[in-house]
Amino acid sequence: MTIAEAGASxxxxxxxxxxxxxxxxxxxALRRKKVAMIAMSLIALIYGAGAYTLLDAFGAPTGLxxxxxxxxxxxxxxxEIDGRVEPLGSYLDRHGVALDTVLALNPGLVAEIxxxxxxxxxxxxxxxxxxxxxxxxxxxxxxxxxxxxxxxRVGRDLFSRALFAARTTLIxxxxxFLFGNVFLGLGLGLLAGYLGGLVDAVIMRVGDVVxxxxxxxxxxxxxASLRDRRTEWFEAIDDFFGTSFLxxxxxxxxxxxxxxxxxxxxxxxxxxxxxxxxxxREEEFVLAAESIGARTxxxxxxxxxxxxLPWIVVGISASLGAIAALEVALTFLGIGVQPPTASFGxxxxxxxxxSTLNLHPHMLLVPGFILAVLIFSFNLLGDAVNDxxxxxxx
Amino acid sequence: xxxxxxxxxxxxxxLVPPILxxxxxxxxxxxxxxxGDPVRIITGSRQPDPEVAERIREEFGLNGGFVExxxxxxxxxxxxxxxxxxxxxxxxQRTVWExxxxxxxxxxxxxxxxxxxxxxxxxxxxxxxxxxRGTWKDPATIGFFMIFDAIPTIVFIPLFTWLLVFxxxxxxxxxxxxxxxxxxxxxxxxxxxxxxxxxLxxxxxxxxxxxxxxxxxLxxxxxRTAHAKGLGPRTVVYRHVLRNSLLPVSTVFxxxxxxxxxxxxxxxxxxxxxxxxxxxxxAIGQRDFNVLLAFTLLVATIFVFANLVIDIAYVFIDPRIxxxxxxx
Numbered sequence: 001m002t003i004a005e006a007g008a009s010x011x012x013x014x015x016x017x018x019x020x021x022x023x024x025x026x027x028x029a030l031r032r033k034k035v036a037m038i039a040m041s042l043i044a045l046i047y048g049a050g051a052y053t054l055l056d057a058f059g060a061p062t063g064l065x066x067x068x069x070x071x072x073x074x075x076x077x078x079x080e081i082d083g084r085v086e087p088l089g090s091y092l093d094r095h096g097v098a099l100d101t102v103l104a105l106n107p108g109l110v111a112e113i114x115x116x117x118x119x120x121x122x123x124x125x126x127x128x129x130x131x132x133x134x135x136x137x138x139x140x141x142x143x144x145x146x147x148x149x150x151x152x153r154v155g156r157d158l159f160s161r162a163l164f165a166a167r168t169t170l171i172x173x174x175x176x177f178l179f180g181n182v183f184l185g186l187g188l189g190l191l192a193g194y195l196g197g198l199v200d201a202v203i204m205r206v207g208d209v210v211x212x213x214x215x216x217x218x219x220x221x222x223x224a225s226l227r228d229r230r231t232e233w234f235e236a237i238d239d240f241f242g243t244s245f246l247x248x249x250x251x252x253x254x255x256x257x258x259x260x261x262x263x264x265x266x267x268x269x270x271x272x273x274x275x276x277x278x279x280x281r282e283e284e285f286v287l288a289a290e291s292i293g294a295r296t297x298x299x300x301x302x303x304x305x306x307x308x309l310p311w312i313v314v315g316i317s318a319s320l321g322a323i324a325a326l327e328v329a330l331t332f333l334g335i336g337v338q339p340p341t342a343s344f345g346x347x348x349x350x351x352x353x354x355s356t357l358n359l360h361p362h363m364l365l366v367p368g369f370i371l372a373v374l375i376f377s378f379n380l381l382g383d384a385v386n387d388x389x390x391x392x393x394x
Numbered sequence: 395x396x397x398x399x400x401x402x403x404x405x406x407x408x409l410v411p412p413i414l415x416x417x418x419x420x421x422x423x424x425x426x427x428x429x430g431d432p433v434r435i436i437t438g439s440r441q442p443d444p445e446v447a448e449r450i451r452e453e454f455g456l457n458g459g460f461v462e463x464x465x466x467x468x469x470x471x472x473x474x475x476x477x478x479x480x481x482x483x484x485x486x487q488r489t490v491w492e493x494x495x496x497x498x499x500x501x502x503x504x505x506x507x508x509x510x511x512x513x514x515x516x517x518x519x520x521x522x523x524x525x526x527r528g529t530w531k532d533p534a535t536i537g538f539f540m541i542f543d544a545i546p547t548i549v550f551i552p553l554f555t556w557l558l559v560f561x562x563x564x565x566x567x568x569x570x571x572x573x574x575x576x577x578x579x580x581x582x583x584x585x586x587x588x589x590x591x592x593x594l595x596x597x598x599x600x601x602x603x604x605x606x607x608x609x610x611x612l613x614x615x616x617x618r619t620a621h622a623k624g625l626g627p628r629t630v631v632y633r634h635v636l637r638n639s640l641l642p643v644s645t646v647f648x649x650x651x652x653x654x655x656x657x658x659x660x661x662x663x664x665x666x667x668x669x670x671x672x673x674x675x676x677a678i679g680q681r682d683f684n685v686l687l688a689f690t691l692l693v694a695t696i697f698v699f700a701n702l703v704i705d706i707a708y709v710f711i712d713p714r715i716x717x718x719x720x721x722x
Contacts, residue, residue: 217690368549376544
């Protein structure tokens, strides 16, 4: 009889199963919720797509089309250089276009020239002033095999723009969450709860004022007043490190966005953490730690943090969804992500109103659908996690 | 229990001015550290004539240090209701208050109707979901309205307008309605799209809140007693459950106001409603900071007073609430 068989036959071996950690138990309860798992997969898909395009930030090839490259009709004339007509080959190299492309895009013109001078090759000399179409106009195309999600007004590929927009969302939401909820919310909440007294009073009154302020409006004023300065700041940081990474990646575009969001995002987390710490700090293990002379930071991090961490995790989903939605709102107001950086807000904004929707539905539907799915999934997952942790009210 | 109702109200009222003052100070400070000389924004010229610049500085009260200007501004707001001059509406020069007050009624009407709809529709939905706990109807109701919470207004308005104007226009006409694709003053059908866009996203939140509240009450002993003594399920719900579960719902009021006011910027802009929201949207682009400042203050005031009224009303409605040290 193997152990498995013995277990199945109900023989009690007298060994208690290892106690399950609360994290593991919560995870198992969550696993049983189909809706939560579907929501999580969708979030993982969209964030995964965003993470994939991070490769591009480190110079690795992604195989995607350039999200910023426009595809509008481009015509260039053959010029005379130093009094000599340039050969077709040098003309093509100068514009970075293949001979086949030119032949395919200019059938009429090519046939005309070939009738006079014979087959067009790279060595051919074409009369100066001849103007070839070098790039086909691909603006406002519907979905096709070449452009899975179609193209926008200037012919940018919406598939790759959507992926890069997911990256923007990934960066903004994660940074805003880490800075606002975790760094400010958790940090200030722990301090207020453990130290109490004046520190507590100051932190909580500041929180009261912040909560009384209509966040969106202050964000508007803050962003409107600082949007010209932020680029300077980030150029300064780049200069300091001798790179242009931050500017190249458009970090300056949304740095203020996540920073501003953090300022308003920390209060509810801090209040909650504070309340938890109030309860925890009376426990014996904190007293024990204090009695053997543990420093405040050690007590906060080693003894109190583990007790409040689950509550932070519970809030992740709802917070990330709210930040993603805020990006769209602020970008529409012209104070979020700046063009040409790809973001869902910028894509939706580009799509314009009803008449565009009627003529080119893909422009609004692609970013609108992805974003709605993302926010919806975050909300569903948030509810599910909440149910698992706090089963009352079911 | 220390203190009575009156001291409680006084104490809450005393908290209002400092909060509003802090809001004013913060927003005013940000408009002041904005790069670029306001004179340039006002004149729209990079190199304004020094004489003109001096006159504008005088006119807009831009001379003096931060404290002096902040003092002047606050004094003007408090004593005369003077929110300064608009940077952009200069021929003829209009005050911010003139511009806002002329547009407030359209926005207020839309906002108040939408608020009423959020409560009138959200409460029954929440009760319905709670009464159907454990069946598919509960998650389906809440889930359906959560979809609208996830669709940004900027996406919803074009989609919904397209649906009513192009997609389902034949069906709509059967009801004798002709929904325009943008706001037409005096046309009652113009209200349909902005009201829907303002109301739908908030319904899920309201319904969920009501649902949770009803469920808490359903677990109470007196509900079980009511069932046990043979009252019909309807009577139990109407007489015993609803009345008590709707109390906490009033706390959502202030939050709903904020979401409606915030939403009005987008809805009015996208649908061409000539209200405060659309005006503020333009002011953002033009950096008409005096307009933004006044609007922020206006909304903060509404918000703070809504909270205050709710807090006070709460004590009246539910005598169990101790109004002494509630905020702890």
